Amino acid sequence: MGWARAVLALVVAVAAGVVLVSGGSGADPRTPAGLPGEPPPFLGTAVVGDGGLTAAIDAYGDVVDLRVPWPAGESLIDLPAARQAAGTVPADTGIVPWVSVDGQPPRPLWTADSVVQRYWPRTNLLVTTARFGTSQFRVVYGASGDRLACLTERRGRLRVEFRSGEASGASSFHCSDAGARRTIVASARGDRRWLARAQPLAADAPLWATRMYWRSLLVLRALTDRRSGAVAAGARDGWAYVWPRDAAAAALAFAAAGYRTEARRAVHFLLGLDLRSAARFSGNGAPVPGRGPQGDAAGWVAAAARRVGLPPPPRLPWRNLPDYQEGEPGDYLGNAIAASADGTKRGLYRARSSRRLVRRLGDPGSGFDSAAAWAVEPFRLRPLYPAARWSMVRLARRGSRFGITPSEDWRGGSDPWSAPTAWTAWSLAALAREDAGSIQASEDRRLALRLLGDLRRAATPAGTIPERVDTRTGIPTSTTPIAWSHAFAILTLRELWPGRTASTSTPGRS
Numbered sequence: 156m157g158w159a160r161a162v163l164a165l166v167v168a169v170a171a172g173v174v175l176v177s178g179g180s181g182a183d184p185r186t187p188a189g190l191p192g193e194p195p196p197f198l199g200t201a202v203v204g205d206g207g208l209t210a211a212i213d214a215y216g217d218v219v220d221l222r223v224p225w226p227a228g229e230s231l232i233d234l235p236a237a238r239q240a241a242g243t244v245p246a247d248t249g250i251v252p253w254v255s256v257d258g259q260p261p262r263p264l265w266t267a268d269s270v271v272q273r274y275w276p277r278t279n280l281l282v283t284t285a286r287f288g289t290s291q292f293r294v295v296y297g298a299s300g301d302r303l304a305c306l307t308e309r310r311g312r313l314r315v316e317f318r319s320g321e322a323s324g325a326s327s328f329h330c331s332d333a334g335a336r337r338t339i340v341a342s343a344r345g346d347r348r349w350l351a352r353a354q355p356l357a358a359d360a361p362l363w364a365t366r367m368y369w370r371s372l373l374v375l376r377a378l379t380d381r382r383s384g385a386v387a388a389g390a391r392d393g394w395a396y397v398w399p400r401d402a403a404a405a406a407l408a409f410a411a412a413g414y415r416t417e418a419r420r421a422v423h424f425l426l427g428l429d430l431r432s433a434a435r436f437s438g439n440g441a442p443v444p445g446r447g448p449q450g451d452a453a454g455w456v457a458a459a460a461r462r463v464g465l466p467p468p469p470r471l472p473w474r475n476l477p478d479y480q481e482g483e484p485g486d487y488l489g490n491a492i493a494a495s496a497d498g499t500k501r502g503l504y505r506a507r508s509s510r511r512l513v514r515r516l517g518d519p520g521s522g523f524d525s526a527a528a529w530a531v532e533p534f535r536l537r538p539l540y541p542a543a544r545w546s547m548v549r550l551a552r553r554g555s556r557f558g559i560t561p562s563e564d565w566r567g568g569s570d571p572w573s574a575p576t577a578w579t580a581w582s583l584a585a586l587a588r589e590d591a592g593s594i595q596a597s598e599d600r601r602l603a604l605r606l607l608g609d610l611r612r613a614a615t616p617a618g619t620i621p622e623r624v625d626t627r628t629g630i631p632t633s634t635t636p637i638a639w640s641h642a643f644a645i646l647t648l649r650e651l652w653p654g655r656t657a658s659t660s661t662p663g664r665s
Contacts, residue, residue, distance in 0.1 A: 184245040187265055189214070192630070196265045197234060197244040200615050200635045201272065202374060202390045203279045204298040205345055206381030211390035214272055214615075215264035216283035216294045218250035220395075224301055225380040226387035227395050227438030236393040247318060252294055252307070255314040256287045264292070272617050278346040279373050280339065281617065287313075297342035304338035349376060354413035360652035363611065368648045370618035371641035372412060375405050378638045384420030385438045389622070389634035396435040396443050399425055400479065400493075401639040403455035404578075407533060408642035410462045411649045419463045425456045426468055434481070450476035454493025458533040470494065479526065480561055486516035489526030492534050511546045512539065514562055522563030525550055525575035531582035532646070544586060544599070547579050551602055555626045557613040558606070570632055572623045573613055577643030580606035584650035600651070607647060610640075620644065 189195040197219050199211030204226065211220035222228045232249050246263065253261035264270055267285035274281055280297040290311025297304050307315055356368055378387045386402035388394045402425055409418035424440070430452045433442030450473035457467030473494040478487035512530070515521040527546035530539035550559050558576030560569065580603045587600035613624045620640040621631035 183241075183243045186239070186242045186244040187246050187263070189265055190267070190270060192628070193265075193270065194631050194635075195242075196246075196263070197248055198239060198631065198635070199389075199391055200621075200631060201274070201281050201617050201619050202377045202636055203281050203296050203303070203342075204377040204390075205279065205300070205342065205349075206376060206379050207300045208298050208303055209377060209387070209390050210296065210298055210303050212272075212281055212283070212296055214283075215267075215270055216252055216272075216285070216296075217264070218296070218303070219248070220390045220392070221250075221303065222387075222390065222395060225383070225385065225438045226378045226390065227380065227385050227397055227436075230392060230395065234392055236391060250317055250319045252292070253316050253318055254285070254287065254292050255316075256290050257312045261314075261316060262287070267292075272615070274370065274373075274617050275343065277350055277369055277373075278343045279377055280343055280346075287311075295339065297339040299338050299341040299345060302338045304335040304342070306335060306339055346373060346376070352414065354411075354649075355654050356648060357652040357654040360648070360654075364607075364648055364652060366618065367607075367611065367614075367644055368412075371408075371620075371644045371648075374619060374636045374641045375408060375638060375645075378636075379405065379417065379421065380424075380438055383438065384417070384422070384424040385436075385440075386421055386424075386638055387438070388435075388639065389637050391634045394622075394634045394637075396437060397424070397428075398435050398639075399428065399430060399452035400449075400455040401642075403459040404639045404642040404646075406459040407462055408645040410459075411646055415463065418459075419465065422456070422459050422463050422465050426460065426465065428456075430456065430468065430471060434477070446477075446481065448476060449481070450474070450478055450487065450490030451493035454490075454495070454534065458493075462533075480565075487526070488512055488514050488516075488524045489529060491516070492526060492529045492536065492539075495534060495536065511549065512542045514564060523549055524562040525559060525579055526562075528575075528579045528582035532578075532585045540586065543582065547583055548602065550575075551579060551606060554606075554609065556609060557624050557626060557629050558609040569626045570623045571609070571613065571626055573610060573620050573637065573640035574622070574643060576606050576610055576613075577620075577640050577647060580604075580610070581643050581647040581650060584647050588650055588653075603647065603651065607644070607651075610644060 187196050193214050196215055199219050200214045201212045203210050209222045209226040210218050213219050221231045238244055255261045264285040267287050270285045272283045282295050284293045290313050293308040295306045385397050386405040388398050388401045406418045406421035428436055431448050434446035434449045435443045453468050453471040460467040473490040474486050475484045477484050478489045511523045512527040513521045514524040523546040527543045530536045530543040555571050558571035561575045583599045583603035587596040590596040614620050619636035621635040622633035622637040625632050
């Protein structure tokens with residue numbers, strides 16, 4: 156870490172004044188424009204943390220979300236997702252480095268000539284480098300326990316200051332230069348020790364696959380409360396909650412990678428939730444109002460519980476409830492598969508004169524659904540494998556170079572979503588492994604690899620996977636990183652290059 160010598164260090168408190176979501180007035184602040192080919196400022200693209208304090212950093216080195224004491228806790232930065240969507244985020248939101256070049260007025264990094272963002276290898280230390288002509292500024296963020304530290308390096312005639320809005324909890328985050336360095340070192344050492352416990356991929360796995368595997372594991376480490384096992388979907392207003400299916404997918408990924416303790420802790424947290432009360436939960440297990448229970452929750456928690464050898468929760472109703480698309484209630488394919496409902500086994504979700512699985516019960520025109528992949532993994536409904544394969548192949552053929560949309564009748568635009576892309580790759584990889592040696596297996600593996608390639612193109616330069624991206628540019632348009640997409644990436648990579656087998660219980664089969 157030679158670049159970190161003789162640097163300015165600080166441990167920061169969050170900052171942001173209370174703001175109102177835009178009302179459409181011309182007097183509203185405007186989100187500053189980002190650099191060409193980059194997302195706008197104040198949309199998180201990376202996360203740092205080790206299961207305690209969790210910080211989201213945008214593409215320009217700004218701290219845009221900070222949660223204490225756990226990933227699904229309250230944010231100390233007031234940055235409503237609605238304000239991000241409206242494009243009315245003030246330039247003094249969060250913690251923003253400003254750089255004065257050659258005595259000129261200070262400028263934020265989104266006005267630099269170029270900005271590059273990477274993680275320090277095999278750690279959650281995030282390095283953002285900005286160039287202003289021949290001058291360079293570098294900022295490194297790391298978190299250990301309840302501390303967020305920042306180190307900077309300057310080359311050229313630069314002066315740096317960090318600006319923030321109204322401080323909250325400032326007394327909790329203060330440190331000398333030496334203290335910040337200690338936090339950075341502790342963060343790096345802790346991440347690498349933790350990563351060394353993972354089951355490695357097979358020796359013939361390509362380097363890109365290994366890098367995706369390590370980064371995905373470290374994302375889950377940052378978004379999982381190391382005490383309770385609560386897995387936050389993302390580090391952002393509206394996403395920093397525990398969705399049962401997302402957290403169950405993370406538990407399955409931990410188990411597949413050999414993290415038995417983390418997997419069981421995550422499942423224990425899920426088993427303590429009242430799944431009949433809400434779609435999402437806070438980090439202390441309390442239901443979050445605003446969205447009712449979803450029909451796939453108990454099924455996903457049961458799959459994760461079986462994987463780690465714990466008793467599953469009781470079966471719950473799945474009919475006439477919302478599904479993973481979180482729209483109107485209905486009798487949806489994904490909910491039926493998660494519940495292992497008789498309707499799926501008897502073919503009631505098949506379209507007439509077709510092998511595909513349609514989205515809504517009794518509605519042959521409702522289109523095929525990427526949730527058909529769940530019939531393979533994790534729910535393993537073997538009678539549905541041929542129909543699931545047909546549906547996955549058809550949807551993949553309609554996808555873009557950045558992935559697929561959730562379903563054929565998807566009304567949310569053409570932007571691809573990473574989770575359906577990743578879970579489809581997982582199930583195709585599982586089919587390929589099960590039918591190893593056949594022509595069909597080769598085709599399934601090839602398509603799984605192609606979808607992983609789409610996922611790689613959708614990922615940020617730092618390797619984090621957005622919830623969705625612009626279908627033309629691949630620029631993130633939503634929460635980044637998203638936990639369950641990284642979980643499905645881990646599961647897919649373990650299927651394609653299994654290496655040593657994790658020593659956890661074998662899940663039940665239907």
